[in-house]
Amino acid sequence: MPIYFPDILEQKTEPRTFTYDEKDIMLYALGIGMGGDPMNERELPFVYEKTLKVMPTVTTVLASARGQFIRPAADQRSGLRISELNLLMLVHGEQKVELHKPLPASGTITATSRTIGAYDKGKERGAVVVDETVWTDEKGEKVATLTGSTFARGDGGFGGPSQGAPEPHVMPERKPDLSAQFDTRPDQALLYRLNGDFNPLHSDPEVAKQAGFPRPILHGLCTFGITCRAVLQEFCDYDPTRILSHQARFSAPVFPGDVITVDFWQNRNAISFEARVVDRGATVIKNGKTVLRA
Structure with a gap:
């Protein structure tokens, strides 16, 4: 293909x-x-x-x-x-x-x-x-x-350009300005899938094992949504109209039941963020950036 x-x-x-x-x-x-x-x-x-x-x-x-x-x-x-x-x-x-x-x-x-x-x-x-x-x-x-x-992963070598892909957002080098924790429920993937993503990787233990995971994983876009929820809580006073854009890079899976720690760096109307599961030493979201409306 x-x-x-x-x-x-x-x-x-x-x-x-x-x-x-x-x-x-x-x-x-x-x-x-x-x-x-x-x-x-x-x-x-x-x-x-x-x-x-x-x-x-x-x-x-x-x-x-x-x-x-x-x-x-x-x-x-x-x-x-x-x-x-x-x-x-x-x-x-x-x-x-x-x-x-x-x-x-x-x-x-x-x-x-x-x-x-x-x-x-x-x-x-x-x-x-x-x-x-x-x-x-x-x-x-x-x-x-x-x-x-x-x-x-299976489609390299087609002869197109090797350079010019969008670069990830560059993260600040200082310590985070703020961190917040968010619990995920053991059944969260079963609920989130009702939005329409019925990939059995998120619901079927046997399929998850075949893919190399000990149990079903949370949808990456669910984790993406949780990071937006985090920005909304910490910087927007729960006003979603403040958010102009929200972007991130997926770096590792979340398992339902994990506690996600979101770290923030603020530079005026730009919020940089990353998300970690401390118990597993895993960074699950990298190079995140939210731009707020003035």
Whole structure:
């Protein structure tokens, strides 16, 4: 299943329109651990429709057609070679969400995905593929842009450029300015998967063992959402409209039940962050950056 370059840069989806509602918003917030204390009046608005607030990172599940990952497919122009990645060898590398306007609690969105970069690390080292999804609302106004990189371990050696891939956010060298801890529940992956990602790696112990894990792992995008929740709590007074963008690199899995420690460094409206599971000595999120609206 080769990568054809530069043809892959012409690959895109047809515009797809979907509608989401308040239930989708609340289910996502529950999936990343909000509302664990039903008396917490700061988190309750994210899981209760009375004055519903929207987590910015909910876009990562709504944009993928209820969790079913959509990779840009080639259009049908004559002569365009179709690139197909080895799905068994894909690893989600980085994710960025940029909100051009606050996301309403329900709505109809049109999304289009395209491949914007492909970088060859060598036949034995794989490739990095960068995709972009743009949301527009019913007025045709841009709502969100999602950018994700995939490490295609089995698709290197296609002859594309080896340099020029987006560089990870550079972390400050000083000690963190602040740290916060977040519990995950033993059943958290079983709840989060109801957003649409039914990969059995997150629910089936036998599949997890076949993949080399002692038990099912938490979805990487769930951990991504928890880091956004952390920024929201520590820097935004639980006001999601303050978040302009949120990005991070995935570095190790979280197991449901782990306690996640998020470290923060603040530089004006830019918040750098990393996430660790101290008990296992694992850094699970690296090179994180949130940009706040002034």
